[in-house]
Amino acid sequence: MSKKEYIKSLVKEAELYRTQSLLTESKKKYLQALQFIQKTQLFSNKEKIVGAIKNKIRILEKDQARITEDKVTPKLSKDVQGLIKRLFSFSNNKEAVRVEGAVALAKFGQHERALKEFHSLLNEGTFPLVSAKNIIRCHMSLKSPDAAINEFGHWVSGDLLSIRQLENIRVFLQTLLEKQGHEAKLPEVVEAPSQIPKTEKKQDDVIDICAVKLKLEDGPQKGNIAEFDVNFQSGNVITVIVSAQQKELVDTLTIGIQLPDMEFYSPIAIFRGSGIVFGKTQIKSGPKKGDYVLDIRVDSA
Amino acid sequence: MAIFNTRDRTIECRIVYYGPGRGGKTTNLEYIHRAFRKQTIGEMVSINTTGDRTLFFDFLPMGLGKIRGCEVKVQLYTVPGQIRYGSTRKLVLKGVDGVVFVADSLEVRRKENMLSLKDLQQNLAEQNKNIFKIPLVYQYNKRDLAEEGVPIMPVEVMERDLNSKLKIPSLPASAVNGKGVGATLKECLKLTLHHLQEELKWAVQDGL
Incomplete structure (x- = not known):
């Protein structure tokens, strides 16, 4: 050549x-x-x-x-947003499908539509902690820390969320604000956030958990082992649904109870750790009516 | 995750086109959309960004009609190939039943093929899925470019790079003119439906 x-x-x-x-x-x-x-x-x-x-x-x-x-995420048409909700929600449970759809919208950058969905879920009391945290995430992704702070203030003065849930969200929001370099004094929750252990892990440090096994340390079921599938996870808080038929077990798992002996199952590993029951609500409507939603905070793993 | 409705006797499965960026995944779906009009049961949805790169995913729903007494529906997806869209790839791959890995035959894309395959393996593992067990087919795309005088890898080299351990079906193709596109999809569907038969026993008669 x-x-x-x-x-x-x-x-x-x-x-x-x-x-x-x-x-x-x-x-x-x-x-x-x-x-x-x-x-x-x-x-x-x-x-x-x-x-x-x-x-x-x-x-x-x-x-x-x-x-x-070119990092601008395009705003998709309502039809495509609806398609995303439908294609990327996999649960059999109607409420869970709605949350998964809203999470998918957020993941595909459709934060404004996702905000609407999460607000509606929160107002209905469906997975309140997960919905509230995702509202915060959406505001932060939209570069609106002020909106996130205002929203949190609104929740503190309202009754949509329990004290413990508010405490959890406060830590979550504070961490996100710090990560993005914002300094803000968040409204205090009744129980001062300083009571939250300083050793608490950062939200993103906990890997995805699919199922959890815990040993009951107190109450009439002391020594028994309970296993649950994890329905949702938001940082270090996992949400499980407990059947109404297991009321005795639910009664044992009171808010604030320490769970020192837990096993966490993730797709890549099984690990031991401890947690605390962080929130408990009874589902008021839908096919799971009467069942209980338990939020468990993973404290060490 | 395929959905098998025993009452209506319908099964719906997800097939994802995976592979390095600019390898021809979207071109595959575009061709299928054009050439298999009868089987497509909805419009193709594409969300692109600057430079015509896939931003989120492409989606094409298909209906294959009755197979072994069951109405078979297939959802075809592509993932964005660019490295920076890792989280989107994970989301699109969730619940996948079969994968077409579109490898780029261009010699300059050799490393990208291997990186993308590794990425697929990791993302499947995160879903508790084993790359050795999932229905998977290779498509060695852009074979037509050999005629343009551009260095492309011989099939043997691609087999050695990508298929020495997996030993899965591989098909040469030129998605831009449709060559090998239908055959690739057919092969992947065959494997996927076989696999789902073992899991869900959806077919009335065996022997798919």
Whole structure:
């Protein structure tokens, strides 16, 4: 292959990669061609060819920058948002499906629609802690820390959430604010947040937990072992549903009770740890009416 | 996660097109949408970003009609191939029943193929799924580019890189002109429905 043919083949390759939108590969080939030409004395119109290739590289770099900088998530149509809700919710439980749909909307960057969904869930008392935390997450993703703080203040003065749930959300919000470099004095909950153990793990440190096993340390069922599937997880708080038929067990698991001997099952590992019953509500409507929703905070794992 | 409705005798499964960015996953779905009009039961949804790259996913619902006494519906998805969309890939892969791995035959994309396969293995493992057990088919795409004089990998090299351990079906293809697209989908569907038969016993008669 002559030198001219070699350069032609490099440029041809670079062009083809460009048409395939393989911009890095295209640039690499143009640079290879450029270096070869600059080393070669054969061409009378060397400057012109070098200029043309440099121009191609400039255009490629502009395209690369445009793609890298394009981080704006498009607002999707209502139909597509509805499709996302439908396609990415997998539970059999009607309430759980609604939460999963709203979480999927948030994950696909449709935060405004997700906010509406979570507000409606919270107002109905469906998975209040999960819904409230996701509302905070959505505000923070929308770069509206003030809205998150205001929302929290509104909850503190209302009765949608229990004291313990509010405490949990306060820590959660504070952590997010600090992560994003905001300083804010959040409204106090009745029980001062300083009572929350300093050793509490950061929310994101706990891996996804699918199921949990716990040994009952007190009450009439002392020594018994209970196992639950985890319906939801938000940071270090897991939510399980306990059948109304297990009322005796539910009564044992009072809010604030320590669970020192727990086993957590995740897709990648089984680990032991401890937790605390953080919230307990009875489901008031739907197919699971009468069952109990227990929020358990994983304290050490 | 396939849904088998015993009352209506319908089964709905999810097949995900996985692979490195710009490898031809969306082109596969676009071709299927055009060529298999009779089987598509809804519009194809594509959410793209700058440079026509898949941002979230593509979605194409299909109805294959009655197979072994059961109405079979398939949802086809693509994932975004770019490395930075890892969390979206995980979400789209959730509940997957079968995977088509679209590998790029271009020599310059050799490393990206292997990285994407590793990413698939990890994301499946997070769902408690084993890459050796899930119905999986390779498509060695862009074979047509050999005619353009661009270096592409011989099939043997791709087999050695990607298939020496998995030993799964692999098909050459040129998604841009539809070559091998239907055959790839058919192979993946065959494996997926077989696998689901073992799990759900959805077919009235055996011997798929």
